Amino acid sequence: MTGxxxxxxxxxxxxxxxxxxxGHGLRAGGVDxxxxxxxxxxxxxxxxxxxxxxxxxxxxxxxxxxxxxxxxTAEVVARELAAYPAALVTDVASVKxxxxxxxxxxxxxxxxxxxxxxxxxxxRGGAISARADIFEGRPWVICGGTIAQRRQLExxxxxxxxxxxxxxxxxxxxxxxxxSHVPQVVSSLLAARLIGAPxxxxxxxxxxxxxxxxxxxxxxxxxxxxxxxxxGAVARILRAYRDDLDAVLSALEAPDAPxxxxxxxxxxxxxxxxxxxxxxxxxxSKQFARIVVKVEDRPGELGRLLAEMxxxxxxxxxxxxxxxxxxxxxxxxxxxxxxxxxRLVADLQERGWSIMxxxx
Amino acid sequence: MTGxxxxxxxxxxxxxxxxxxxGHGLRAGGVDxxxxxxxxxxxxxxxxxxxxxxxxxxxxxxxxxxxxxxxxTAEVVARELAAYPAALVTDVASVKxxxxxxxxxxxxxxxxxxxxxxxxxxxRGGAISARADIFEGRPWVICGGTIAQRRQLExxxxxxxxxxxxxxxxxxxxxxxxxSHVPQVVSSLLAARLIGAPxxxxxxxxxxxxxxxxxxxxxxxxxxxxxxxxxGAVARILRAYRDDLDAVLSALEAPDAPxxxxxxxxxxxxxxxxxxxxxxxxxxSKQFARIVVKVEDRPGELGRLLAEMxxxxxxxxxxxxxxxxxxxxxxxxxxxxxxxxxRLVADLQERGWSIMxxxx
Numbered sequence: 039m040t041g042x043x044x045x046x047x048x049x050x051x052x053x054x055x056x057x058x059x060x061g062h063g064l065r066a067g068g069v070d071x072x073x074x075x076x077x078x079x080x081x082x083x084x085x086x087x088x089x090x091x092x093x094x095x096x097x098x099x100x101x102x103x104x105x106x107x108x109x110x111t112a113e114v115v116a117r118e119l120a121a122y123p124a125a126l127v128t129d130v131a132s133v134k135x136x137x138x139x140x141x142x143x144x145x146x147x148x149x150x151x152x153x154x155x156x157x158x159x160x161x162r163g164g165a166i167s168a169r170a171d172i173f174e175g176r177p178w179v180i181c182g183g184t185i186a187q188r189r190q191l192e193x194x195x196x197x198x199x200x201x202x203x204x205x206x207x208x209x210x211x212x213x214x215x216x217x218s219h220v221p222q223v224v225s226s227l228l229a230a231r232l233i234g235a236p237x238x239x240x241x242x243x244x245x246x247x248x249x250x251x252x253x254x255x256x257x258x259x260x261x262x263x264x265x266x267x268x269x270g271a272v273a274r275i276l277r278a279y280r281d282d283l284d285a286v287l288s289a290l291e292a293p294d295a296p297x298x299x300x301x302x303x304x305x306x307x308x309x310x311x312x313x314x315x316x317x318x319x320x321x322x323s324k325q326f327a328r329i330v331v332k333v334e335d336r337p338g339e340l341g342r343l344l345a346e347m348x349x350x351x352x353x354x355x356x357x358x359x360x361x362x363x364x365x366x367x368x369x370x371x372x373x374x375x376x377x378x379x380x381r382l383v384a385d386l387q388e389r390g391w392s393i394m395x396x397x398x
Numbered sequence: 399m400t401g402x403x404x405x406x407x408x409x410x411x412x413x414x415x416x417x418x419x420x421g422h423g424l425r426a427g428g429v430d431x432x433x434x435x436x437x438x439x440x441x442x443x444x445x446x447x448x449x450x451x452x453x454x455x456x457x458x459x460x461x462x463x464x465x466x467x468x469x470x471t472a473e474v475v476a477r478e479l480a481a482y483p484a485a486l487v488t489d490v491a492s493v494k495x496x497x498x499x500x501x502x503x504x505x506x507x508x509x510x511x512x513x514x515x516x517x518x519x520x521x522r523g524g525a526i527s528a529r530a531d532i533f534e535g536r537p538w539v540i541c542g543g544t545i546a547q548r549r550q551l552e553x554x555x556x557x558x559x560x561x562x563x564x565x566x567x568x569x570x571x572x573x574x575x576x577x578s579h580v581p582q583v584v585s586s587l588l589a590a591r592l593i594g595a596p597x598x599x600x601x602x603x604x605x606x607x608x609x610x611x612x613x614x615x616x617x618x619x620x621x622x623x624x625x626x627x628x629x630g631a632v633a634r635i636l637r638a639y640r641d642d643l644d645a646v647l648s649a650l651e652a653p654d655a656p657x658x659x660x661x662x663x664x665x666x667x668x669x670x671x672x673x674x675x676x677x678x679x680x681x682x683s684k685q686f687a688r689i690v691v692k693v694e695d696r697p698g699e700l701g702r703l704l705a706e707m708x709x710x711x712x713x714x715x716x717x718x719x720x721x722x723x724x725x726x727x728x729x730x731x732x733x734x735x736x737x738x739x740x741r742l743v744a745d746l747q748e749r750g751w752s753i754m755x756x757x758x
Contacts, residue, residue: 157602169754171692177602205598213599216591221610224588226669227642228581231635233672238565239573242517242537243676249609250581251676254669262663266653273650275591280643282587287640290633293626303622309586309614312593316603316611332531338708340717345705348698357700359717394529 042067043193046100049074049093049122051114053084056130056158057105058168061089063198066170072097076106089168098122101190104129108263112140119147126187128154128194132214133267134181134207152183153207154191155214156200174199181207215271222253222261223276229254245358282308326355327379331370332392333359340370346389347372352382369394402427403553406460409434409453409482411474413444415532416490416518417465421449422530423558432457436466458482461550464489468623472500479507486547488514488554492574493627494541494567512543513567514551515574516560534559541567575631582613582621583636589614605718686715687739690731692752700730706749707732712742729754 048064050057053075061071061084071090075081085092102118102125104111111131118127119141127150131137134153141148156178178195180188180202192202205213229251232240265272286305289298333339340359347354356373374382383393408424410417413435421431421444431450435441445452462478462485464471471491478487479501487510491497494513501508516538538555540548540562552562565573589611592600625632646665649658693699700719707714716733734742743753 157604169752171752172754174692179602203598203601209596209598213596213602216595216599217603217607220591221588221607223643223646223665224584225606225610226666227639227646228584229670229672230642230665230668231576231580231639231672232675233668235576235675236569236573238563238569239576240675241563241677242539242573243577244517246585246613247577247581248676249612250585251669251673252609253606254673256666256669258663258666258670261666262659265650265662266659269650269653273647276643276647276650279587279591280640280647282590283583283636283640283643286583286587287633287636290625290629290636293629299622299626302625303618305583305590306586306616306618306621308590308593309611309616310589310618312589312591313611313614315592315595315600316608317601335713337711337713338705340714341701341704341706341708344701345698346701348701351697353695353697354700357717357719392529392531394532 042069043197044069044101046070047072047097048194049097049099049102049118049125050090050105051075051102051118052105053077053080053089054105055168055172056156057103058084058087058089059158059170059172060103060105060130060194060198062087062168062170063173065090067197069197072099084168087168099125101125101194102127103194104131107131107260108133108137108267112137112144115151116141116144116146119150123147123150125150126190127151128191130154130156131267132218132264134179134210135271136211136267138181138207152187152191153181153210154195155179155181155210156195156198171199176200177203179203179205179210179213181205181210211268211271212274215268215275219265219268219272220275220279222256223265223272224279225251225254226256326373327376328371328373329379329383329386330394331372331386332394333368333370335368340368343370343386343391346386346391347382350382350385352378402429403557404429404461406430407432407457408554409457409459409462409478409485410450410465411435411462411478412465413437413440413449414465416516417463418444418447418449419518419529419532420463420465420490420554420558422447423533425450426530427557429557432459459485461485461554462487463554464491467491467620468493468497468627472497472504475511476501476504476506479510483507483510485510486550487511488551490514490516491627492578492624494539494570495631496571496627498541498567512547512551513541513570514555515539515541515570516555516558531559536560537563539563539565539570539573541565541570571628571631572634575628575635579625579628579632580635580639582616583625583632584639585611585614586616686733687736688731688733689739689743689746690729690754691746692754693728693730695728700728703730703746703751706746706751707742710742710745712738 047070049072050061051074053073061073064071072093073084073090074093099122102122104114106114108131111129115127115129132155141151156173157176158172178200180191195202289301292298352374354372358371359368387393407430409432410421411434413433421433424431432453433444433450434453459482462482464474466474468491471489475487475489492515516533517536518532538560540551555562645661649661652658712734714732718731719728747753
């Protein structure tokens with residue numbers, strides 16, 4: 039890498055996955071990174087892995103990044119604002135309004151605090167899992183600040199390969215409630231219904247259940263902090279969700295009543311409309327053609343398929359695997375640009391692959 | 399294929415994806431397959447594609463398979479029972495109790511009816527998408543019947559590569575409500591919350607939202623039939639879900655009240671417990687090691703990775719792709735047996751791949 043957008047020292051408080059990953063990314067650009075952590079052993083580990091150096095008495099950071107759990111973020115930000123009166127202080131917690139309120143209440147110098155939130159998609163793993171590139175191509179939300187302050191945080195995001203996005207703290211919290219916090223609650227509550235179900239029932243589980251409950255495996259300790267800190271925004275969306283659920287439930291309790299089936303159909307159709315809004319890989323909700331290829335379950339088969347697609351010059355826009363429980367066969371659903379679908383199907387069939395209908 | 403488990407003619411009513419796929423599978427074993435469909439053009443298409451032959455006056459099927467939409471299944475089963483008094487009649491609809499009740503009410507000869515449900519995982523696509531192998535390794539639920547009748551349907555399932563599972567109609571309906579119908583409602587209602595959300599909020603969507611809302615894209619016409627026909631079992635589970643949701647909502651509305659955080663944490667922990675019950679690829683919930691590899695977004699890159707894994711003799715147990723919106727890079731999360739993880743990471747790194755921490 040040739041030079042860095044960042045001038046001066048950067049101090050990172052919290053040497054977990056996010057903090058250490060920021061450290062790795064900045065060090066790659068030659069930045070002087072100071073690491074701190076309440077746990078001496080975490081700190082030692084992150085320094086050993088090359089995420090930065092230990093603090094020194096004459097440190098003079100221009101930027102402090104607080105990367106500690108949400109429930110102690112405000113407290114640490116306030117302490118850093120006081121300790122480094124010339125620095126801009128930011129944090130990377132996944133909630134923003136409540137941290138700002140806590141700082142205002144505590145009488146902190148909030149003029150030098152600008153919250154941010156890198157949507158890195160992985161918040162577990164600690165310093166050992168830290169990598170410079172976990173922010174690549176991800177949104178990095180920046181909440182408020184002066185033009186100069188925002189510029190400083192945009193440079194941080196860009197330096198790490200992220201895409202800076204400007205939002206108010208309230209816009210941010212409503213957005214993450216919608217795309218992250220409410221889905222977490224919905225998924226956890228759905229998975230909880232599996233407790234106590236008979237084994238044969240659970241054994242009928244297919245890809246639909248697997249997908250809807252995957253995030254139910256998330257760490258409760260972290261999520262209770264996130265949900266509590268964003269309780270208002272989450273509750274607002276969950277109330278609307280609960281009202282929709284009650285309507286469907288009423289319809290199901292009397293499915294032959296006038297309007298019941300129409301009500302159910304409208305709920306399902308609204309789901310179609312909503313899911314179509316989710317941006318695809320390239321930031322649009324462009325429709326790809328999807329083909330399903332049968333893949334034997336032995337080493338290298340899927341690799342062979344994808345290598346042959348590469349030979350054919352076809353780029354895969356998305357890939358989903360579906361397994362057959364108890365069988366040595368799987369299905370690869372491959373999304374490609376619609377214009378290449380026909381040729382790809384013909385070429386793959388010619389090479390002996392079984393092409394099947396689209397997955398549900 | 400050498401011979402078939404099936405003796406005598408099989409008549410299939412409904413030449414959509416399921417019916418035509420059964421036809422293809424049986425024909426591959428040399429079975430005389432008679433196809434029928436209310437739509438002459440559907441029927442023509444399925445016959446052209448080789449799923450069976452048209453009915454003839456002297457047909458004498460030993461088995462009739464009704465593969466029509468759920469809302470007309472009972473009616474068609476009753477008609478077939480009357481038309482072929484020597485045949486066992488089954489259906490493949492995804493609900494079972496209500497069809498049996500309708501038949502009893504209609505005075506049909508239910509002694510010769512045994513319901514079944516192949517969990518083929520894809521119910522759309524029509525005759526063109528039909529393939530003999532969509533049942534391979536999938537559960538095929540058989541509800542009731544005498545030993546001889548069950549044997550006849552088990553042979554049908556085995557002939558198509560499916561795994562026969564015995565359940566009562568009530569057990570089946572409770573099971574699919576849990577693993578399929580309730581997840582559909584939950585996912586559709588969640589996706590519906592995206593309607594009207596600001597674009598910047600939706601643009602923060604990550605893999606969690608994508609996974610939880612994927613099945614919200616399902617066809618409302620089919621699903622309103624399924625949900626109405628299994629309304630009782632679905633409502634029973636949704637009521638318990640709604641009660642859990644109300645409890646979380648109350649906690650979020652007063653997150654500082656005594657017990658509120660504990661309540662939220664317990665809901666999340668129950669989600670952990672529930673999701674751990676879902677069987678993995680090989681019919682167990684065995685834990686795999688998961689490694690994440692950075693993959694450039696160009697043709698053949700993922701293929702090259704998987705081919706190299708094949709060269710290393712490592713079988714992939716599961717694969718998940720995560721994309722970076724607006725970036726030409728993606729991440730492949732690969733599940734492998736824990737005992738091969740270390741060697742694989744070392745070998746891949748040696749070959750120049752970037753290995754990252756586990757995805758959330």
